Amino acid sequence: NAGVTQTPKFQVLKTGQSMTLQCAQDMNHNSMYWYRQDPGMGLRLIYYSASEGTTDKGEVPNGYNVSRLNKREFSLRLESAAPSQTSVYFCASSEARKGYGYTFGSGTRLTVV
Amino acid sequence: AQSVTQLDSQVPVFEEAPVELRCNYSSSVSVYLFWYVQYPNQGLQLLLKYLSGSTLVKGINGFEAEFNKSQTSFHLRKPSVHISDTAEYFCAVGGAQKLVFGQGTRLTINP
Numbered sequence: 001n002a003g004v005t006q007t008p009k010f011q012v013l014k015t016g017q018s019m020t021l022q023c024a025q026d027m028n029h030n031s032m033y034w035y036r037q038d039p040g041m042g043l044r045l046i047y048y049s050a051s052e053g054t055t056d057k058g059e060v061p062n063g064y065n066v067s068r069l070n071k072r073e074f075s076l077r078l079e080s081a082a083p084s085q086t087s088v089y090f091c092a093s094s095e096a097r098k099g100y101g102y103t104f105g106s107g108t109r110l111t112v113v
Numbered sequence: 114a115q116s117v118t119q120l121d122s123q124v125p126v127f128e129e130a131p132v133e134l135r136c137n138y139s140s141s142v143s144v145y146l147f148w149y150v151q152y153p154n155q156g157l158q159l160l161l162k163y164l165s166g167s168t169l170v171k172g173i174n175g176f177e178a179e180f181n182k183s184q185t186s187f188h189l190r191k192p193s194v195h196i197s198d199t200a201e202y203f204c205a206v207g208g209a210q211k212l213v214f215g216q217g218t219r220l221t222i223n224p
Contacts, residue, residue: 004156033211035214040122040216040217041216042119042203042214042215042216042217043157043203043214044214045211045212045213048211058211090156090157092157101147101159101162102147102149102157102159102212103159104149104156104157104158105156106155106156107155107156
């Protein structure tokens with residue numbers, strides 16, 4: 001059982017480049033999330049999707065876009081990367097009927113130079 | 114709005130000693146409370162959760178937490194820690210959808 005799969009695991013971008021972080025879950029969860037983790041700041045919500053076909057902004061959405069491609073997949077796009085977006089990005093999914101706990105992917109470590 | 118404060122950024126303890134990681138929350142609605150653990154270079158793993166019912170919640174790896182509504186706290190405890198418990202621990206509060214995480218507490222176990 002794979003759970004939540006994120007790709008890539010590592011990425012280095014130059015300022016101004018674009019890229020898409022991929023996330024897929026195989027647990028039939030309705031809700032999916034993108035967080036970023038920075039030292040001393042915990043996890044901050046970027047965007048989330050409560051169900052297929054809906055997306056909403058979280059705490060730090062500026063500079064990002066998302067697509068809920070289907071129930072399994074939720075991608076995060078950086079259109080023009082900036083050094084401030086250097087971070088570790090986590091995707092998560094949850095199903096309210098199963099007690100609201102999140103299942104996390106293993107993360108993508110992104111460096112923007 | 115909901116928020117979480119983890120009162121200690123780092124907690125060093127000796128192996129086999131007890132430990133308490135402190136978490137206070139703020140919420141204007143009914144809360145669900147969680148503790149997650151993150152081992153080095155890994156994602157977050159659910160330790161335990163409080164949704165309703167008994168205020169003492171037992172989780173994996175011998176951890177437990179107590180929900181205290183009057184003090185708005187959800188402290189995590191373990192009576193005897195192992196070297197393998199070295200990790201970062203996150204407290205989180207949520208409603209029907211989103212979770213809000215604290216800043217994390219780094220637990221270091223000294224032999």
